[in-house]
Amino acid sequence: MTNEDLGFLPATALAELIRTKQLSPVEYMRSLLDRIAALEPKVNAFAHLAADQAMDAARAAEKALMGGGRIGRLHGVPATIKDLAITKDMPTQSGSQIFKGHQPTEDNPVVPRLRDEGAIILGKTTTSEFGWTGVSRSPLTGITHNPWKYGMNAGASSAGAGAASAAGFGPLHQGSDGAGSIRMPAHFCGVFGLKPSFGRVPYYPVGTGDLTSHMGPLTRTVADSALMLEVMAGPHPLDYTTLEAGPANYLARLKEGVKGKRIAYSPDLGHARVDPDVAALVKKAAERFSDLGATVEEVATPWAAPGPELIRFFWSAHMTRLRPHLAKWRDKMDPCLVACIEASENVTVAEYQAARERKMPYIAHIHRWFEDWDFLLTPSVSVAAFPAEKLMPDHWPSHAWDWCSWAEFSYPFNMSWNPAASVPCGFTGDGLPVGLQIVGRRFDDLGVLQAAAAFEEAQPWADRRPAL
Numbered sequence: 001m002t003n004e005d006l007g008f009l010p011a012t013a014l015a016e017l018i019r020t021k022q023l024s025p026v027e028y029m030r031s032l033l034d035r036i037a038a039l040e041p042k043v044n045a046f047a048h049l050a051a052d053q054a055m056d057a058a059r060a061a062e063k064a065l066m067g068g069g070r071i072g073r074l075h076g077v078p079a080t081i082k083d084l085a086i087t088k089d090m091p092t093q094s095g096s097q098i099f100k101g102h103q104p105t106e107d108n109p110v111v112p113r114l115r116d117e118g119a120i121i122l123g124k125t126t127t128s129e130f131g132w133t134g135v136s137r138s139p140l141t142g143i144t145h146n147p148w149k150y151g152m153n154a155g156a157s158s159a160g161a162g163a164a165s166a167a168g169f170g171p172l173h174q175g176s177d178g179a180g181s182i183r184m185p186a187h188f189c190g191v192f193g194l195k196p197s198f199g200r201v202p203y204y205p206v207g208t209g210d211l212t213s214h215m216g217p218l219t220r221t222v223a224d225s226a227l228m229l230e231v232m233a234g235p236h237p238l239d240y241t242t243l244e245a246g247p248a249n250y251l252a253r254l255k256e257g258v259k260g261k262r263i264a265y266s267p268d269l270g271h272a273r274v275d276p277d278v279a280a281l282v283k284k285a286a287e288r289f290s291d292l293g294a295t296v297e298e299v300a301t302p303w304a305a306p307g308p309e310l311i312r313f314f315w316s317a318h319m320t321r322l323r324p325h326l327a328k329w330r331d332k333m334d335p336c337l338v339a340c341i342e343a344s345e346n347v348t349v350a351e352y353q354a355a356r357e358r359k360m361p362y363i364a365h366i367h368r369w370f371e372d373w374d375f376l377l378t379p380s381v382s383v384a385a386f387p388a389e390k391l392m393p394d395h396w397p398s399h400a401w402d403w404c405s406w407a408e409f410s411y412p413f414n415m416s417w418n419p420a421a422s423v424p425c426g427f428t429g430d431g432l433p434v435g436l437q438i439v440g441r442r443f444d445d446l447g448v449l450q451a452a453a454a455f456e457e458a459q460p461w462a463d464r465r466p467a468l
Helices: 003-007 011-019 025-043 051-067 110-116 159-167 183-189 222-232 276-291 307-332 335-342 349-372 412-416 445-458
Strands: 046-049 078-082 120-125 149-153 172-177 192-195 214-219 262-265 295-298 375-379 420-427 433-440
Touching (some): 011 025, 025 051, 046 159, 051 120, 078 110, 110 120, 183 192, 183 420, 262 276, 276 433, 307 335, 375 445, 420 445
Parallel strands (some): 078 172
Antiparallel strands (some): 172 214
């Protein structure tokens, strides 16, 4: 196999080849690092590439394999960690000059879980500054380029994870999602991204954004995400919000399909603007589920109306945690982030509490509505990739910081904690990927994976590769 073929091997196949000694972990890692060295200048997916550590880990994996040591589910398989997740042997810089070179003293819990199953951590992938926006640039790392078209937005804040997955920089990439930051890179980069139910994967340190940040996988296949989620998920004492139940057997049950399921489809949630080429691809994708044995119906979403006002209030209000940095670092921060922080500088505690009193009925309405539906289908994002130096596409209204207007479909399910995935569903006339969002009832991560797998089988995408 060529370096390209090896780079695009799914984790399920790679783990089997290594386990059965058909592929050397050392030879594979050397090939992958050669590919990354050649293409990373065109992509810029890594905030920190741990090439030497990865090669050492590959040699250790090979030694264990030949010596009869324990072989985990991900033995010799590379994975990346987003630059917002803390790592004790690699810097965690949060895409900001403020934390350039910052070295934590402990790991996020998913890191040892991946390593315990034999995964090799390649490095840290890029993020927008403190994960504040859906555009793939930061003051620290610059632009992360969409592998499908240089200079275009790869999505964020899990920018490098989405770009690395699309570019064939290994199969497994950890992301996090506070308002769409797994699903947006998946949409823009033409890969699969899953935001699990809140609490499914431990998140430490626990965030201060009113419990909206979720951690999950970005991969090229649904099966790889199912496998990665099995490894990452489960309760952990450092995250008091984690669910008591361990992960289901996602991978083994992936092919159960959607026959008999009731599926709702909304092209706009009643209020969102969507570009016509995106809308057409998503509508066609939603119709495919009827062929798979589900009942699909275009429906109203009466719960959705308060969403835009709520996200704009909370997104800016939660960014005020960064206000103490402004005095020293303002000139080295993303100016749009500065505007977002300052937009809430006069918000009072009473106003914040009043907003939460509006938010809770909004969430309850979502869950009542889902009593009648197994899944909801929507666009993942309203637009295809646009120039990454911009906050908004040229044909959309400009704003000092409000990128949420082209991402109205994702944040409701951060507030409500439902599982939601972005599944590649086609390409625009300009050759840019588009994602279909599949949302499930809370806790039904398995169902979302099954629905995504059924669509993947009906309309495969993993064979499409960007011409890097």
